[in-house]
Amino acid sequence: MMSNLADMTNVGEGGSPVVSLNNVSVRYPSGHVALAGVSLTLNRGEFAFLVGPSGAGKSSLVGLLVRDVLPFAGEVHVAGYSVHDLPASEVPYLRRRVGVVFQDFRLLQRRTVRENTAFALEVTGAPVEEIEVAVERALRIVGLGKLADRYPDALSGGEQQRAAIARAIVGNPELLIADEPTGNLDPLISWEIMELLGQINQLGVTVLVATHDSDIVTTLRKRVLGLEGGRLIRDEQRGTYHRVG
Ligand SMILES: Nc1ncnc2c1ncn2[C@@H]1O[C@H](COP(=O)(O)OP(=O)(O)OP(=O)(O)O)[C@@H](O)[C@H]1O
Numbered sequence: 001m002m003s004n005l006a007d008m009t010n011v012g013e014g015g016s017p018v019v020s021l022n023n024v025s026v027r028y029p030s031g032h033v034a035l036a037g038v039s040l041t042l043n044r045g046e047f048a049f050l051v052g053p054s055g056a057g058k059s060s061l062v063g064l065l066v067r068d069v070l071p072f073a074g075e076v077h078v079a080g081y082s083v084h085d086l087p088a089s090e091v092p093y094l095r096r097r098v099g100v101v102f103q104d105f106r107l108l109q110r111r112t113v114r115e116n117t118a119f120a121l122e123v124t125g126a127p128v129e130e131i132e133v134a135v136e137r138a139l140r141i142v143g144l145g146k147l148a149d150r151y152p153d154a155l156s157g158g159e160q161q162r163a164a165i166a167r168a169i170v171g172n173p174e175l176l177i178a179d180e181p182t183g184n185l186d187p188l189i190s191w192e193i194m195e196l197l198g199q200i201n202q203l204g205v206t207v208l209v210a211t212h213d214s215d216i217v218t219t220l221r222k223r224v225l226g227l228e229g230g231r232l233i234r235d236e237q238r239g240t241y242h243r244v245g
């Protein structure tokens with residue numbers, strides 16, 4: 001049941017932050033500096049929005065957390081891994097602890113919702129029975145139990161995002177990152193997806209959401225991390241989308 005996710009997520013809790021960036025800079029091969037001297041901490045169970053204008057560095061920060069992007073300077077710790085000097089052979093282990101969803105869903109089109117969800121665990125070599133239980137639980141959490149045998153092209157955008165979220169949480173991640181998860185969805189469905197992310201957070205998963213959805217951010221009054229020109233210019237509890245004053 002749902003409580004399993006929280007129970008399992010809390011195993012090994014030691015009070016250390018789930019995410020910790022210490023003076024991190026990202027510089028692309030082009031020479032562009034996408035992040036400059038960013039330091040922040042996300043503790044277990046937190047929910048935070050990451051906001052800022054286009055090009056501010058939000059996706060670069062998301063990429064850092066799963067080692068898609070390497071820091072030019074500074075330290076990145078995620079789910080107990082030292083990401084900045086993680087050997088390539090250990091990157092898959094880091095990625096099992098972190099679920100990610102994107103604006104464009106990125107589902108495998110030739111696999112059903114259930115198969116998309118299972119695939120994330122199959123590649124880890126988990127036992128079949130374990131995969132079945134975890135997949136059904138993840139599909140139940142996102143509310144796709146009845147649509148599990150559909151292919152992505154037979155789903156609405158909101159349903160596809162739910163499927164992507166099921167895939168992201170099926171392995172009981174410590175951290176769920178969403179990079180503009182509602183960028184392709186209408187306002188009502190955007191709210192439903194954001195509520196789902198909130199429910200998953202309530203199950204004990206730390207959640208970071210990069211978004212341009214000013215309505216949602218300002219209404220929910222969660223922690224807001226504000227990036228601008230690669231710098232962290234705001235870190236507010238119960239923040240709004242735009243800086244106040
Ligand atoms: N692979 C890359 N090579 C060179 N520059 C890059 C690369 N990826 C991103 N950038 C640059 O880094 C800066 C930050 O980009 P990033 O995608 O992190 O911004 P963002 O805040 O996610 O923007 P958006 O809201 O449009 O998604 C931008 O100026 C972008 O052009």
Ligand SMILES: [Mg+2]
Binds near residue numbers: 058059060179
């Ligand atoms: Mg982006």
